[in-house]
Amino acid sequence: MASYPLTVFFDGACPICDREIALMRRLDRRGRLKFSDFSRPDFAPTSINISPAELGRIIHARWGDGTVITGVDVFRAMWEAVGLGFLARLSRLSLVEPLVVKAYAWFARNRLRLTGRPTACAGDTCSSAPSGRHSS
Structure with a gap:
């Protein structure tokens, strides 16, 4: 396994994503996770x-070793x-893995x-209506 911390790059403007990250923050009692909201300016x-x-397009994370x-x-x-x-x-x-992979995809x-939210992206940015909620 790679080294902690694990930095998770997430979309804080996505309510479902934001809730999942909030749960992980609460459960991370050992301080192994860091989060970076790529929707923030x-x-x-x-x-x-x-x-x-x-x-x-797909969730990314980076281990402490890069x-x-x-x-x-x-x-x-x-x-x-x-x-x-x-x-x-x-x-x-x-029996479970193919279902999990397909469900996430x-x-x-x-x-x-x-x-x-809109699905159009221009260049390296995707437009979206601000949610008023951001986690850092």
């Missing part, structure tokens, strides 16, 4: 060298970090529509 894409548009992980692996790493390793192990079971493709 002060977000610096150079901190990960991945465009906000790509960060919005290793970047994406998608379901980010959730597994967060679950393990906060003591919910059984969820990570469950998600890796041969569907959510990632549809999350903007599901949360009532």
